[in-house]
Amino acid sequence: MKKISILGSTGSIGTQTLDVISHDPEAYEVEGLAGGYNIGLLGEQVRRFRPKKVAVATRDLAERLRIDVPAGTEVFYGEEGLLEVAAGTDAELLVTALVGSQGLKPTLAAIEAGKHIGLANKETLVSAGHLVTALAERKQVSLLPIDSEHSAIFQCLNGENKDHIHNITLTASGGSFRDRTREELASVSVEDALKHPNWSMGAKITIDSATMVNKGLEVIEAHWLFGLSYDQIEVVIHPESIVHSFVEFVDCSIIAQMGLPDMRVPIQYALTYPNRMVTPSKRLRLADIGELHFREMDFARYPCLAMAFESGRKGGTMPTVYNAANEVAVERFLKGDISFLAIERIIAEVMAKHEAIDGPDLDTIVASDAWARSAAAQIRRS
Numbered sequence: 399m400k401k402i403s404i405l406g407s408t409g410s411i412g413t414q415t416l417d418v419i420s421h422d423p424e425a426y427e428v429e430g431l432a433g434g435y436n437i438g439l440l441g442e443q444v445r446r447f448r449p450k451k452v453a454v455a456t457r458d459l460a461e462r463l464r465i466d467v468p469a470g471t472e473v474f475y476g477e478e479g480l481l482e483v484a485a486g487t488d489a490e491l492l493v494t495a496l497v498g499s500q501g502l503k504p505t506l507a508a509i510e511a512g513k514h515i516g517l518a519n520k521e522t523l524v525s526a527g528h529l530v531t532a533l534a535e536r537k538q539v540s541l542l543p544i545d546s547e548h549s550a551i552f553q554c555l556n557g558e559n560k561d562h563i564h565n566i567t568l569t570a571s572g573g574s575f576r577d578r579t580r581e582e583l584a585s586v587s588v589e590d591a592l593k594h595p596n597w598s599m600g601a602k603i604t605i606d607s608a609t610m611v612n613k614g615l616e617v618i619e620a621h622w623l624f625g626l627s628y629d630q631i632e633v634v635i636h637p638e639s640i641v642h643s644f645v646e647f648v649d650c651s652i653i654a655q656m657g658l659p660d661m662r663v664p665i666q667y668a669l670t671y672p673n674r675m676v677t678p679s680k681r682l683r684l685a686d687i688g689e690l691h692f693r694e695m696d697f698a699r700y701p702c703l704a705m706a707f708e709s710g711r712k713g714g715t716m717p718t719v720y721n722a723a724n725e726v727a728v729e730r731f732l733k734g735d736i737s738f739l740a741i742e743r744i745i746a747e748v749m750a751k752h753e754a755i756d757g758p759d760l761d762t763i764v765a766s767d768a769w770a771r772s773a774a775a776q777i778r779r780s
Contacts, residue, residue: 400669403430403449403483403513405504406495408439410600411518411544411661415493416443418666421678426669430483432496435459441466451487453479480504485511491669493544494519497602498725499718499767502526506760509533516668517623518544520615521725525718526763527622541623542668547616548623549664550642550655555624558653564646566626568616569636570695573608576637580699586738588731605728609741614706618717621710628711633703635693640682658682702742705749714754715766722770723748736779748773 402419406412412433419426428447433440434455444452444467452467453474454460460475467473474482484492484504492508493516494501501519506526508515510533517523523530534541543549547568555563574593575583594604606612617631642664644654657663660679667674697704702724709720727744730736736744748770755762 399425399427400491401427401429401487401489402491402493402669403451403487403489403508404428404493404495405432405480405484405501405519406434406493406497407431407443408433408436409495409497410603411495411665412493413439414661415495415516415665415669416447418662418669418677419447422675425675429487429489432480432483437463444468444471449487451482453483477503481507484508485513489513491516491542493665493668494522495544497600499525499721502530502763503760506530506533509537509539512537512539514540514542516542516544516665517548518665520545520612520619521721523619523622524615524721525767526758526760527618527717528757529760529763531622540671542671543619543623544661544664544668545616545619546639546659546661546664547643548620549667551620551624551645553655553667554643554645554653558645558647560625562647562649563624563626563630564648564650565630565632566620566624566643566645567632567634568613568620568643569639569641569692570610570613570633571607571639572635572637572693573610573612574604575608576635580739583739584737588734591731591738601732602725602728605731605741606724608738609724610700610703611706611724611728611741611745613700614703615721617703617706618710628707633695635695636691637693638687638690640687640690656682702745705742705745709749712754714756715758715763716749716752716754718758718763718766719749719752719754719770720745722767723774726771726774730775740779744774744777747777 404412428449430451431449432453437459451472460473464473485507492513494505495518499521501522505522591608639659641654646652709716723745727741
């Protein structure tokens with residue numbers, strides 16, 4: 399049995415990971431779960447999968463959860479809890495499905511402890527890609543991508559010489575507002591933004607999809623995962639989300655990975671790599687789809703994506719600042735404090751104020767992240 403721990407078990411990726419595990423219970427043992435604030439769902443998961451360690455956000459929630467957990471399950475909370483689930487169990491693989499930069503420290507701790515990483519927390523590589531990849535190489539730990547786009551590239555590169563890559567192309571659904579003009583975006587509501595046409599995801603990532611920040615984070619993540627320059631990474635809009643991404647090689651050959659939109663496929667591939675197993679997913683029949691569409695990326699329409707490339711090329715602490723400013727801006731939008739288009743303005747203003755620091759250590763990254771959050775919170779609505 400493969401031993402698994404999950405950070406973010408009550409979120410979209412976490413619940414789908416447990417769904418994959420439940421379809422082949424003889425193959426997996428759940429060692430640890432971290433579920434944040436949703437102790438109702440987390441309690442159900444703990445009773446079903448009986449992990450050795452479980453973590454929640456606060457001490458109060460931990461006390462409430464302890465009443466319900468089976469004998470033999472230890473309950474932790476806060477950052478210590480994340481570190482315990484990440485690095486303090488016998489898990490071989492840690493699925494990191496936390497939202498935002500909170501995933502960085504526990505991911506580094508898991509790598510230090512020799513755990514392989516199923517990576518669904520893109521902010522970890524965005525904020526500290528140089529630290530994470532160097533430590534993974536030193537510890538001989540695999541970084542197995544779970545995002546559908548990076549899993550697609552990873553699969554397309556199986557058996558290939560990476561020196562033969564001409565470029566990679568990440569596909570983007572276009573998000574909730576892909577068919578709206580910029581003028582129409584001025585008055586969109588939170589409810590409108592949360593209606594993703596293709597995927598069922600959490601609120602933050604759904605907003606990021608609408609602004610194209612999510613794709614920008616994926617661009618930076620791809621740079622670190624596959625060792626490519628930003629000139630070798632392209633993005634196209636593909637509304638159907640059937641072609642998950644593709645690689646063009648120097649001989650003009652293109653290899654793409656395709657399938658119906660279902661995150662359980664890349665999740666299971668990360669759990670079973672290098673093997674492939676039967677999944678509960680539906681099979682793709684291209685004849686039923688009939689047509690696939692692709693659009694050139696419009697960086698004027700999606701300035702947040704342009705800013706992601708800019709921050710990635712600048713390097714150092716600039717991607718950390720890009721990500722942190724966005725997290726605060728999205729939180730403000732979800733609370734009704736700012737308009738949708740103000741998200742991109744806040745990111746741009748915070749980046750413009752920041753002097754990037756090259757080769758930052760972890761303390762510098764944490765400090766830059768905190769500075770960016772403070773700066774983003776102080777920018778006025780108008």
